[in-house]
Amino acid sequence: MSEPDLRAELEKIEYEPLLPIEKKLIGWSLGVGLALLVVLIVLNHLYPVGT
Known part of the structure; x- marks a missing residue:
């Protein structure tokens, strides 16, 4: 069996x-x-993560 042509199917x-x-x-x-x-x-600006 041959593979169906995807482009033709989409058209x-x-x-x-x-x-x-x-x-x-x-x-x-x-x-x-x-x-x-x-x-x-906003939360990150108010409560920055300290490393």
């Missing part, structure tokens, strides 16, 4: 836009991630 796939709930989940994930990053930066 056959139809475009499917994101659902509204998927867009919300992506937004929330990015927002929570950035907020936690800011919290960690």
Whole structure:
């Protein structure tokens, strides 16, 4: 059996836009991630780790 051509298979796939709930989940994930990053930066500034 021959291997299927990956490029040809990917070209056959139809475009499917994101659902509204998927867009919300992506937004929330990015927002929570950035907020936690800011919290960690502030905590590190207030309480630096001494070596």
